[in-house]
Amino acid sequence: MEATVKITAAQVNELRQKTGAGMMDCKKALVEAGGDFDTAIDLLRKQGQKVAAKRSDRDATEGYVIGKTSGNKVVLLRLNCETDFVAKTEGFIGFANDLVDIVLSGSITTAEALNEASYNGSTVAAAITELTGKTGEKVEVGGLEIIEAATVVAYNHPGNRVGTIVGLNKAGYEEMGRDVAMQAAAMAPVALNKESVSAEVIAKEIEIGKELAIQEGKPADMAEKIAEGRLGKFFKENTLMEQAFIKDNKLNVAQYLKTGNPELTVTDFKRFSLGN
DSSP: OOOOOOOOHHHHHHHHHHHOOOHHHHHHHHHHTTTOHHHHHHHHHHHHHHHHHHHTTSOOOEEEEEEEEETTEEEEEEEEESOHHHHTSHHHHHHHHHHHHHHHHSOOOSHHHHHHSEETTEEHHHHHHHHHHHHSSOOEEEEEEEEEOSEEEEEEOTTSSEEEEEEESSTTOHHHHHHHHHHHHHHOOSBSSGGGSOHHHHHHHHHHHHHHHHHTTOOHHHHHHHHHHHHHHHHHHHBGGGSEETTEEEEEHHHHHHTTOTTOOEEEEEEEESOO
């Protein structure tokens, strides 16, 4: 009969500090591993992988949105989980910030590439699996966007449920860029300008406009013209450059930028939010 390896409370606590797993899970892993820390950590990772598989069909609509800049590069990341409770924990927030820093310092451009990136001696994907095991919730990189421009700005709305990043074509306009990033956070535009609205969206809006015109009793042969007229209103309300500027509604965003420089414009913007 093989002798049972005695596991001390100090060993359990050390493994708990290293992995963040629960005390009973750590003790069980150490017993199964015969006191070997590396084996115990592998066992805990395997436990996390089982949890990740069980949670793969769950909705992860909570989380943390974070944007950061470095030089002429700005990154916006959404790390998703299932509950607001987990999203507010120090470990989850710290991990989200670590991921943004990894993207800022390298050449990663997609969430898939980020998952394969090195992290703490392993990969980001492995760290996500461990975090899934620790929290008991589905965790995933729900979105990643990068902009490079002469001026880049990130705006993180208080609570980190909404975040935006903006690029401007001229250097030195961080304050105006922040105003535009706040605009995008508040007004949720669907596109940068009317030229960048998809043909599908335009067709849908025209169809809706025609139906409304007919319901209002307008002749069918006039409905399309009326719908096209309403399309102009749609652009003004839903494209960033044509929206009324929230700090001065006498100007649209494009006009506001020209008060700083006649050639100043937005090269791109991205917006993430939670709960949808």
